[in-house]
Amino acid sequence: MSAPETTTPPTAPPPLPTATSAASVPVKPSLAVGADGLARCAWANGDAEYERYHDEEWGTALHGDRELFEKLCLEGFQAGLSWITILRRRPAFRRAFHDFDVESVAAMTDDDVERLLSDASIIRHRGKIEATIGNARVTRALESGLAELMWSFAPDASGRSRPASFAEIPAVTPESTALSKTLRALGYRFVGPTTMYALMQSSGMVDDHVEGCFRAA
Numbered sequence: 001m002s003a004p005e006t007t008t009p010p011t012a013p014p015p016l017p018t019a020t021s022a023a024s025v026p027v028k029p030s031l032a033v034g035a036d037g038l039a040r041c042a043w044a045n046g047d048a049e050y051e052r053y054h055d056e057e058w059g060t061a062l063h064g065d066r067e068l069f070e071k072l073c074l075e076g077f078q079a080g081l082s083w084i085t086i087l088r089r090r091p092a093f094r095r096a097f098h099d100f101d102v103e104s105v106a107a108m109t110d111d112d113v114e115r116l117l118s119d120a121s122i123i124r125h126r127g128k129i130e131a132t133i134g135n136a137r138v139t140r141a142l143e144s145g146l147a148e149l150m151w152s153f154a155p156d157a158s159g160r161s162r163p164a165s166f167a168e169i170p171a172v173t174p175e176s177t178a179l180s181k182t183l184r185a186l187g188y189r190f191v192g193p194t195t196m197y198a199l200m201q202s203s204g205m206v207d208d209h210v211e212g213c214f215r216a217a
């Protein structure tokens with residue numbers, strides 16, 4: 001993901017690195033030191049839910065088909081919106097779309113679409129709701145599985161340096177463009193190159209925690 005605008009959960013987040021004290025970390029424009037003394041990517045500062053998402057989820061590798069399908073759908077719903085808008089509604093999205101179980105979503109009907117269009121707890125966008133159902137049907141038909149397909153486009157981490165600031169984080173990459181092209185050819189919707197880079201960031205295919213962030217490995 002390009003750094004989240006303003007920028008699901010792993011089932012078992014890895015242990016977090018030891019906290020770095022605020023006194024020992026030079027504060028950069030791309031970093032912010034929270035009330036807890038942790039230096040983190042500045043986009044996560046100031047909102048408790050955003051901080052938890054940054055600390056426990058963003059950049060953590062997801063390898064499950066269901067988790068990546070959820071991520072794909074929520075990134076699609078984010079188009080034109082801020083990520084915090086989607087994050088705050090994520091529990092409602094999970095209820096609306098059967099916890100993003102691919103088979104259950106693929107079986108949803110036009111009546112379900114109309115019902116969801118009256119559900120104020122989610123984003124009531126017909127195109128995105130219909131795309132979520134359609135994307136589930138495409139996912140169901142994959143021979144290799146969604147996770148295997150997506151991770152085949154992950155860049156080689158050994159040849160990539162950690163960004164020193166947000167200015168060094170791209171909005172799109174050759175890999176996200178190639179993933180987008182492949183998904184579109186399969187019939188997926190709301191999977192543009194920028195959206196796919198956002199997915200790569202959030203699901204751990206790339207690590208864009210900036211230098212000095214306590215999550216930076």
